[in-house]
Amino acid sequence: KQEVTQIPAALSVPEGENLVLNCSFTDSAIYNLQWFRQDPGKGLTSLLLIQSSQREQTSGRLNASLDKSSGRSTLYIAASQPGDSATYLCAVPVPGNTPLVFGKGTRLSVIA
């Protein structure tokens, strides 16, 4: 059974810092890995999707890497801003199926 773990559970940084969020998964047979952002009480916004054949994806100040063999992904946020404050979720599809298995998320606070 696929399990997704995210570390740390919460993170507080001053504005301008670069930071890394970690995600690990137990079954490396994945189609892709997706990073989401969730603001309090809101739905999820897709940030990046990395296919299993890729090693990284970039969107603006965000860079996500994938090491399938070790079951790990990182989300790098450069020059953090208060508007980046949210919960960041990592998810992978169930092998052989389409639903996503989510981690519990990392709650990020960027202090101005």
Next chain:
Amino acid sequence: ETGVTQTPRHLVMGMTNKKSLKCEQHLGHNAMYWYKQSAKKPLELMFVYNFKEQTENNSVPSRFSPECPNSSHLFLHLHTLQPEDSALYLCASSQTGTSGGPDTQYFGPGTRLTVL
């Protein structure tokens, strides 16, 4: 409207009530999902529909009843719920990718459900 919409955004119901949650996707996708997000727990998959056919029921109690009349609409019918069913219910949609696997899932804003 664009993307994935959900109504209502907030719902308070008693344990004996019957209510329905609605989800609509305007993206032309072929798969739709219901997820439950409880406090301090990971998002949990409830149901999956591919091309209007239910392909996954993740051991969800029968007091939750999904309905997918067409590929753009998804309902979650609720009856005789328990207070522990209070949660954020999220709908999502996706299109099967060219690799045969899932493409990006797009989520609605969710319905915040409180069961008294």
